[in-house]
Amino acid sequence: MRLTYKYRLKPTKAQQRQLELTLELCCWVYNETLATRKQAYEQRGASLNYYDTAKLLPEWKAAQPELKQVHSQVLQDVQRRVELAFQAFFRRVKQGEKEVGYPRFKGFGRYDSLTFPQYGDAVRLHDRMLLISKIGEVKVVLHRPLKGEIKTVIVQRQLGKWYACFSVEIEPRPLPVSSERVGIDLGLKTFATLSNGEHIKRQRWMKRDAQDIARLERKKSKLRIGSLQRQQTVLALRHAYARATQRRTNFAHQQSHQLINRYGLLVFEDLDIQQMQANGQKVINRNIADVAWGQFVQYVTYKAAEAGRELVQINPRGTTQSCSGCGKRVPKDLSVRVHDCQHCGLKIDRDLNAAINILTRGITSIGATDRDP
Template sequence: MPKAYRYRLYPTKSQVSRLEQTLEICRWVYNETLAMRKNACEQEQKHISYYESKRQIPLWKKERPELSTVYSQVLQDVSLRVDLAFKAFFRRVKPGEKPGYPRFKGKGRYDSFTYPQYGFKLDGDRLHLSKIGDVRIVLHRPVNGTIKTLTIRRSSTRKWYASFSVEDDPSPTPQKETAVGIDVGLESFVTLSNGEKIENPRFFRTDEKALAKAQRKLSKAGKGTRERKKARKIVAYVHERIANRRLNFAHQASRHLVDRFGTIVFEDLNIEKMKKNHHLAKSIADVAWNQFIVITKSKAEEAGSRVILVNPRNTSQTCSRCGMIVAKTLSDRVHSCPRCGLVMDRDQNAAINIMRLGLQSQG
């Protein structure tokens, strides 16, 4: 199964200069490849393939010798990124979705490059990168499996990371017989069908005042000044802190579930549609349900467990004991059935219905 490992890099000043130069050269190749394919399509009604655009790189090297300072396969991967962007565009056009034409990358807007097969080597606490040198890396956990690709990424706060894409043979633990339904929410992060709850940490809400203060300083700073550059970095730090806390919480909560249950059932929610409710959009984005479900799926696959997604229709309105539809508003926090007399927390009632639907779908 494919896995990804991310580690922090600590390059020297000279290595940072070479890394940033590599990003700028990759950005130039990306924009040139995109312009070539765009012009061919608009002016000649001709489609340029990935292999044709890749063959253009040696010709550009003759005109721009600085392209030779970047490993050849890294530049080929840039052409592949443009090709994937066009394929995604045409894939969205067919069903009538809003396609979003591939865009040119402005200065500072290209933040990663990839070694597809070769050009890198991991040796202890050093990562050898072709054309760049031996960069110090902090391996906080071992890389298990066969390394396929390496992506070097620069964060918004100018930190550098190495992400290894790995093929690994999972060693699943014995299948657990226990099953659980999960109702995600805003009051509580999740409610389990057995009545347990995980509280909503509200990371964005907690740091909202600090973020607003940093953004006010940014808006007051003059464009192009040193103060504005410093203020922008502070805003990026606050956003990064929120994202890191949210990701760490999702990993811990998903591990808690996967270690206990063999079958985990979620609702298949249309989160983008739910965000159109402007009263709840900020809170829905803050809890990051989709990130949590994706991480749980990944951990479950590795552990030999399974994650099931079910239709969310009427899971909150249906009585989990007798099946009667009991209408509720968002402010109604207790399920009270007039037919069978069941009274319980509305989220637990929904979680029981979710588990039932998941188990029924598996026969």
């Protein structure tokens, strides 16, 4: 089974320039490949395929030696992407779709990822560094352990930041089958409420760590840059972040482990985890719970994949306001802790009501029958 791990890259200024240049060169090859295929068709009625264009690469490199700064496998992948664009185009034409867009040229800055199709050759992970051919050793923020055999690596630029996406092959280690199912509501008062009424308590250190960090950040901002006091505060801050990360990681491991062992189907609200990761350090300051949720769901997700458990993420809209007993809308603001339905008389904890709705929505979305364990 394939899984993707995404990590932040921290290239130096020089590496960043080289990466930018590489993307622009790939963009050029993309457009040139597209133009060549288009011309061949318009002038000679010939359909070129991937192999026809791959043969042209040495010629292009001779005419434009800059291209030698890009690993050949990466350039081949660029041409493969053109091939895929054409295949998608022809498939849609064949299916009789109207107004099918012909593959388009990419504008400056619109080409933003490099694919290394073979791990180990042009790209290799070594001790928190990603060795990228023609770029150098780039620092990787390994915020969680990478497991499995790495197959391909994509280096990606996103909103000015750089990331490495590792596609890995993992051996599923199935657990004994479980027909138990659970809906999980993530909350501020209780960390998680399960649809069977159980809770995962909010940890006291979550608030304490957030307060420590906020206090140190405030202190730092008032101190003069370069002063000894500021340096000491920066160091203290770094420790506070590390402590918070460590506690959060342990917590996520333990809790996800227990859930995965027990349940065969797990349903969560869809949190925008990617977003949280991108802003990881800033969010921790505002609300450590956000980060803790994100990490927790992420751990459950990869452990579920490893163990062959089913995991569903549903659109959380309305899960708090609908009655889990009769489906009618029971509006309530954040301060109302009890779900009290005037329609069917159901009176239960607000988060429990949401958790049951989450489970129901998850079961519906996968089309499973409502069999009792």
